[in-house]
Amino acid sequence: MQTMGAASLPSCLSYQDNRLMMGELSIKAIAEQQATPFYLYSADAIRQRIHDCLSAFSPVGVAVHFAVKSNSNLSVLRLMGSAGLGADIVSGGELTRVLKAGIDPGQVIFSGVAKTDAELRQAVEAGVGQFNVESAEELFRIDRITGQLGVQVNAVLRVNPEVDAGTHDHITTGKKGNKFGIAFQRLSELFCMAGEMPQVNLRGLAMHIGSQIVSIEPYRESVLRMRQWTEQLRAEGYLLDTLDLGGGIGVDYGDGRSLCFVEYANLINEALGGLDISIQLEPGRSLVAAAGVLVTTVVATKQAEPRNFVMLDAGMNDLIRPALYQATHPLIPVLLSNQRLEEPLDVVGPICESTDCFLKDYTLPLPEEGDLMVLTMTGAYSAVLSSTYNSRPLVAEVMLEHTNIRVIRKAWTLEEQLRLEE
Template identity: 40%
Template sequence: MEYINYGEFVYKNDELYCEDIPVSQIIRNVGTPAYIYSKKYITRKYLSFSDAFKEVDHKIFYAVKSNSNLSILKIFAGLGSYFDANSIGEIERVERAGVSPSRIGFSGVGKTEEEIEFALSNEILVFKSESEEEIILIDQIAGRLNKKALVSVRVNPDVDPHTHPYISTGLAENKFGINAADSLDVFRRCSRLKNVILDGIDMHIGSQINNPEPFVEAVSKLSEIFFTLKGEEINLKHVDVGGGFGIKYKTEIPLNIIATANKLIPLFKKLDCEIYFEPGRFLTANSGILVSKVLYSKKNMNKHFIIVDAAMNDLIRPSLYDAYHYIQPLMVLNGKKDIYANIVGPVCESGDFFAKERVFPLMSRNDLIAIMSAGSYGMVMSSNYNARLRPAEVLVDNHSFSIIRSRETIRHMLYDEEELLKG
């Protein structure tokens, strides 16, 4: 098989390193399964993204949903990032990472009254709203609290991002945003509300977009709405492009952010307003891996199965989306025969797999593997299915590493239920 370097995960002397530390050294201290992240990679990706758009006034709202560990959020806070949150829990996480709520945008298609009141009371920066009914509710709650709410409206531009159906969010058939054809009337009506200040127009057309053209098409459509409203003296202060910037999982060519910026900046300059971005996966996916240990190897009929100690409860993307993650041993296994194998976990589901019919060297019990590109939508989507314990999380910073979330214990998992049983 081919051994591939991803960002700060590089093979040196036939062994996988994260920055300046052998991954195997980390695992000797924390065990498996474990998520490992590179601080250097996150920092570099954020700064290069911001630099690509330096010609226009912009804010980067890191998408908290992609990786919400407090230590990861703290890295972004130190870089000057804003944050895109989708729930009270995500707002709380950002605040507990030491971030002012004035740096938080609140997204989501189904905000509850409780969440809206919480966000208003905490004085977040802006609500990113997805329906007229929601905006009216924000106005009512803001009036009751004697506050003014900055609101931007998510418009669905009906642009096909050519990505997986589950992560396509900008087509007319998707649940997100307001139909572009209806958006002008929504802006007009909501501009008359007393406790809402219309601040911007938003979009998010999907995830894993590796071509600039869908962004160009969508921004062009939003620009038409922006200028029509401006002609009616509804002056918006920002345009939010959303996220969805594609990365490398397998052999795909990741989105070239400089080439994308070169195509978008002329459109942004015509708008002459602040531009918001909401990258998540683009900044963190290839900052992280999930390390797992081989438990057993066996053959059923003509299929070879490598059973590892990580499972779908630790990383559900392959089971949920049939998502591809490159998988490779931590040590280069020279001289081992290549075989076609399935890498599977211990959970009682046939859908508990990480790879199907791929070429791997013949691996033995206790060999370690790295599941690449696991820094986004990994730990945040983990669960206790089969009453399995969630893995540890580790952050590497040059020559040192720190545990940023301890491996879950039985006590952690059962504490609340046991207390309730006591009455």
């Protein structure tokens, strides 16, 4: 059984006089200006997480690139770029976004397991700083395209370290059998091949073992293996000057489990000390998750067995993580009431799917029709995964900066969707 009280509030949220606040503004006041459901982000909280991240990793010489797939809104990307972060992208669309946000293409890393020729050409022509190569076949295609364009590019090989990150099966990426990365047994072969590719400067290795990792041990095992393979390849005569350690740093979704930046920075310093190599990191979730909430309204409650239902106007098309990953996002009221008794409830949305359930057996005071509620920890992998299923609009995204409210993505109305089909 989960309880509302078991989850500590993200730092950007607080209760004052029983009203839920983001920074200095009440969420109720914000909801009076924007129809629910909508995403709400704290720019100040994002800046604080960026500061915490850089304070941990910069002293140990780690360059930080934001994983755009976690939240690709242009306003969020501009916050990252203004703080000096590079970007880690996985598509040509994300490349277009980071360039529009003003991020230097030389500070962009192009990851992704199935880059098309069109995307590779787009990235080469844009001057992307590094390609994380996922296969021998991709390496050959990069060689062909760069030869046609007469442009030299930097690349690293993404190696599969075959380490279980101890996270959900749907977000693990570094085990044998995952579609990502190159088997370490082929590294020497591919570095030898790259020696015959004058346009491809193969500079090192990359890894990414998964997402929402809350234990340091999978990182320790993986980083030590990366060091071992780097030293082995150098001994074979290859010049490696770059090591990309990916991302995946876990955050607290209400169970008290997370991984702090400093702990990982200390591991990197300890495990890679004396290697004389440039180190890159690509956090996403850990920079933005806690800075976002999904504001929603109770449509109705329903008496049922074994538990009563709370029905929200937000659905799995707006926030699919609970259905996709069995993820938990704590639900809290915008206005606290001491008059209602707590009881176990199932919290669901309006989508015509049984998987449209945010929380099961979740204990909180039974809300009433029209009550405003908030699903917390939705700054990452939330709005970016939303859809128009059941012909529902894409909901708005709103940014709060100090006391200024700004719509950073308008809701996509049904009329706008229909115009694409006529």
